[in-house]
Amino acid sequence: MKSTSSNKNPPSDIILEVKDLVQVYGKRPVLNGINFQVRKGETFVIMGGSGCGKTTLLRILIGAQRPTSGSVHIFGEDITSASPQELDRIRLRFGMNFQFGALFQSMTVGENIALPLQEHSQVDPSLIEMVVKMKLELVGLTGFENFKPSEISGGMRKRVGLARALALDPELLFSDEPTSGLDPVMTAVVDQLTLDSTRKIGVTAVVVSHDMTSCFRIATRMLMLGSGSRQGEIVAEGTPAEIKANPDPFLQQFIRGEADGPIPFRLSQDDYLKHLLGDG
Amino acid sequence: MKFSLQTLLNVEGKGYGLLNVRIFGWILFGLTRRGILVPSEILRQMIRIGVQALPMASLVALSVGFILAMQSSTELGKLGANSFIPDLVSLSLMRELGPLLIAIIVVGRSGSAVAAEIGTMKVNEEIEALRVMAIPPVRYLVIPRYIALMVMLPCLTIFGNCVGLAGGWAVCAGTLGMSTSFYIEHAVDRPELWDLYSGLIKSVVFAHILITTACYQGLSVEGGADGVGRSTTNAVVYAILWIIIADALLTGLFFFVL
Numbered sequence: 001m002k003s004t005s006s007n008k009n010p011p012s013d014i015i016l017e018v019k020d021l022v023q024v025y026g027k028r029p030v031l032n033g034i035n036f037q038v039r040k041g042e043t044f045v046i047m048g049g050s051g052c053g054k055t056t057l058l059r060i061l062i063g064a065q066r067p068t069s070g071s072v073h074i075f076g077e078d079i080t081s082a083s084p085q086e087l088d089r090i091r092l093r094f095g096m097n098f099q100f101g102a103l104f105q106s107m108t109v110g111e112n113i114a115l116p117l118q119e120h121s122q123v124d125p126s127l128i129e130m131v132v133k134m135k136l137e138l139v140g141l142t143g144f145e146n147f148k149p150s151e152i153s154g155g156m157r158k159r160v161g162l163a164r165a166l167a168l169d170p171e172l173l174f175s176d177e178p179t180s181g182l183d184p185v186m187t188a189v190v191d192q193l194t195l196d197s198t199r200k201i202g203v204t205a206v207v208v209s210h211d212m213t214s215c216f217r218i219a220t221r222m223l224m225l226g227s228g229s230r231q232g233e234i235v236a237e238g239t240p241a242e243i244k245a246n247p248d249p250f251l252q253q254f255i256r257g258e259a260d261g262p263i264p265f266r267l268s269q270d271d272y273l274k275h276l277l278g279d280g
Numbered sequence: 281m282k283f284s285l286q287t288l289l290n291v292e293g294k295g296y297g298l299l300n301v302r303i304f305g306w307i308l309f310g311l312t313r314r315g316i317l318v319p320s321e322i323l324r325q326m327i328r329i330g331v332q333a334l335p336m337a338s339l340v341a342l343s344v345g346f347i348l349a350m351q352s353s354t355e356l357g358k359l360g361a362n363s364f365i366p367d368l369v370s371l372s373l374m375r376e377l378g379p380l381l382i383a384i385i386v387v388g389r390s391g392s393a394v395a396a397e398i399g400t401m402k403v404n405e406e407i408e409a410l411r412v413m414a415i416p417p418v419r420y421l422v423i424p425r426y427i428a429l430m431v432m433l434p435c436l437t438i439f440g441n442c443v444g445l446a447g448g449w450a451v452c453a454g455t456l457g458m459s460t461s462f463y464i465e466h467a468v469d470r471p472e473l474w475d476l477y478s479g480l481i482k483s484v485v486f487a488h489i490l491i492t493t494a495c496y497q498g499l500s501v502e503g504g505a506d507g508v509g510r511s512t513t514n515a516v517v518y519a520i521l522w523i524i525i526a527d528a529l530l531t532g533l534f535f536f537v538l
Contacts, residue, residue: 064408091411091413091414096413098409100404102404102405102409103406103409106397115415116413119413120414
């Protein structure tokens with residue numbers, strides 16, 4: 001199910017393109033022929049249950065892992081066949097907001113945000129200091145420059161992670177579970193920051209999440225990965241309205257957060273028998 | 281040169297050998313381009329890894345000086361050869377015990393700390409974050425620690441030798457009635473320059489083994505806290521093991537082959 005709105009954009013607007021992506025662990029396919037495109041200015045949300053391959057997909061998208069087969073084009077360049085040198089060059093154009101911030105514990109909040117600037121720009125330290133303050137203001141943490149990551153809350157760490165991801169003004173932002181473990185107010189704050197990044201700064205965002213409220217609040221397009229009998233395939237793709245209207249029982253069970261439905265909670269009767277008898 | 285070095289540095293894969301290649305590659309690259317070797321970070325690591333190990337190294341070296349002088353006095357005294365104690369203390373420290381024991385102390389103190397620090401960074405996705413920010417972890421984390429230890433371990437060894445000699449002097453002067461001038465004359469005159477150099481060459485080799493093992497184990501951490509614990513233990517055990525093996529090989533090379 002393809003988005004109708006996305007087809008209005010010219011192909012040159014494509015920032016990220018995933019083609020026939022397959023990832024197999026042992027004999028188990030985690031991603032099985034994934035195809036999608038993300039266009040400039042979109043907030044593209046990838047959702048799915050635990051173990052459906054969201055994190056694996058994100059790791060492949062940022063070049064941290066090579067897929068079994070298929071390709072990932074970012075800014076028109078295939079990162080699955082890029083050399084480490086080429087990959088580093090592409091990485092300078094995107095930012096990554098890790099699930100738990102991945103902040104350097106030995107550094108202060110300010111030093112964390114300054115690091116990519118110090119490493120990849122030739123600007124004066126006083127200017128870097130100013131940019132750090134601007135990024136902290138952007139995420140509502142003015143005055144926290146000298147705090148260590150261990151001295152601030154989980155929500156603040158996520159926001160610092162976002163500020164660091166935006167330090168080099170990337171064109172593309174990847175975000176891994178940006179609202180997991182946050183209270184509803186902080187979830188709304190982080191969602192608003194993601195929206196601000198895309199609407200005000202013009203960043204294209206790819207967000208991996210299973211927080212439905214958050215997904216529908218920020219997404220311009222969504223994709224759902226299947227699990228269980230539909231492991232590795234795309235269950236649905238489209239705008240939030242199209243996703244909501246999609247009658248797929250698998251998708252609807254996930255959106256409504258219901259325990260009963262096609263998403264497997266236990267092994268099927270046959271699989272359970274095989275497991276008990278040691279065949280499976 | 282730039283192209284070949286960059287290609288070398290970006291070779292994919294893991295392994296202790298490849299880590300060594302990357303370390304040498306980055307140092308060479310750093311010598312040809314500004315901004316790769318960061319003096320302030322190297323200095324910070326020199327203080328953390330080296331200077332802060334001084335009290336412990338001093339205590340060990342002093343104790344070794346005491347032990348050498350006391351043990352040798354019981355046997356040499358029977359032969360009326362107490363005058364050779366300064367020679368024995370000095371030679372033992374410079375050739376063997378100084379470099380070896382200081383290296384073992386630094387493995388326990390700084391090697392384990394480096395492995396645990398880098399390992400924890402790996403578990404917390406900090407290493408992954410460096411890669412995504414296009415900052416090579418070996419260049420950013422390993423190189424400053426490598427250079428710091430390559431400089432600091434020989435310095436600690438020289439310092440340890442001096443403290444050990446002072447320990448030997450304390451025993452000789454305090455219990456055997458040996459004059460300070462006699463002790464210094466024998467302790468300094470007897471060893472040849474090669475004795476000092478051989479010990480320093482050993483300490484450089486030990487520093488390489490120590491820091492590469494610690495960093496490799498840290499970067500190889502898999503899993504959570506148990507993985508960090510396992511890698512830290514491995515770092516200490518393997519570093520000590522290889523240091524002692526290297527010591528045996530170098531002693532054979534320096535004093536039996538050359």
